[in-house]
Amino acid sequence: xxxxxxRRTAVAPVLAAYAGTPGVDAVMLGGSTARGDADRWSxxxxxxxxxxxxxxxxxxxxxxxxxxxxxxxxGSPWFDYLSVDGLxxxxxxxxxxxxxxTLDRVLAANVPDPDGLTLxxxxxxxxxxxxxxPELVHTWKDRAATYPRGLASAIVEQDGAIDKFxxxxxxxxxxxxxxxxxxxxxxxxxxxAVLHAVNGCYSGHILAFKRLDTMEAELTHAPHxxxxxxxxVFTAPPPQATEILRQLIEETYDVIEAHLPKVDVxxxxxxxxATRTPTS
Numbered sequence: 001x002x003x004x005x006x007r008r009t010a011v012a013p014v015l016a017a018y019a020g021t022p023g024v025d026a027v028m029l030g031g032s033t034a035r036g037d038a039d040r041w042s043x044x045x046x047x048x049x050x051x052x053x054x055x056x057x058x059x060x061x062x063x064x065x066x067x068x069x070x071x072x073x074x075g076s077p078w079f080d081y082l083s084v085d086g087l088x089x090x091x092x093x094x095x096x097x098x099x100x101x102t103l104d105r106v107l108a109a110n111v112p113d114p115d116g117l118t119l120x121x122x123x124x125x126x127x128x129x130x131x132x133x134p135e136l137v138h139t140w141k142d143r144a145a146t147y148p149r150g151l152a153s154a155i156v157e158q159d160g161a162i163d164k165f166x167x168x169x170x171x172x173x174x175x176x177x178x179x180x181x182x183x184x185x186x187x188x189x190x191x192x193a194v195l196h197a198v199n200g201c202y203s204g205h206i207l208a209f210k211r212l213d214t215m216e217a218e219l220t221h222a223p224h225x226x227x228x229x230x231x232x233v234f235t236a237p238p239p240q241a242t243e244i245l246r247q248l249i250e251e252t253y254d255v256i257e258a259h260l261p262k263v264d265v266x267x268x269x270x271x272x273x274a275t276r277t278p279t280s
Contacts, residue, residue, distance in 0.1 A: 117204030
């Protein structure tokens, strides 16, 4: 079964309904359905861009099964959820003016805002653009096509500061796999955010990393066998997993050094290697 094609067909009436709603500038299909790599677990993501704030009634009108998520007064973006032929559909509503402001903040001012990076990832993946002003989305996609090196450096400076690695040994000795897994997750998230930035790929959310093999294929500059080694961090015995993660982080600093020479990698390495000596 072609899960992406099935989802595109199922959600087409919803896209058309939103596209014809007064006040809507454009609509867009996003996520794995737009990319063509949806599987049987995938939901469907829809973006709706408004020229003015929508009312709750306007947000709910295109489909009878819509469940409102964000209160009307909360401000852009608003999130709603619906079911179409048994499929979960997540609808994100945003003011077109807010999208412009976000792109200015992230792409022009190089602010590593996770929500803004998630939006940019969505725009890059977006397909099946419709509505009275589709040129807006195409303009945003054109802007997103060039990943600023200043933004990459800002993300690396922020997420490359991976600290307190010594906690891994402490948690191994305390036989606390729960907190150890949390530390592994924190550090692998930072590592992957850095690698995406070095490669000029947008990622503002952990779900950007959900298909490890596909992700590895997209990251030209990265430690070798990245996906397999990441899996091993969460499946190998704790001492071995800790060493695998240490090597991945050190190799990631090598990648930064080679491709973002303006970043002070030595500062990042020093912070990562800092240790705490336990009392005897």
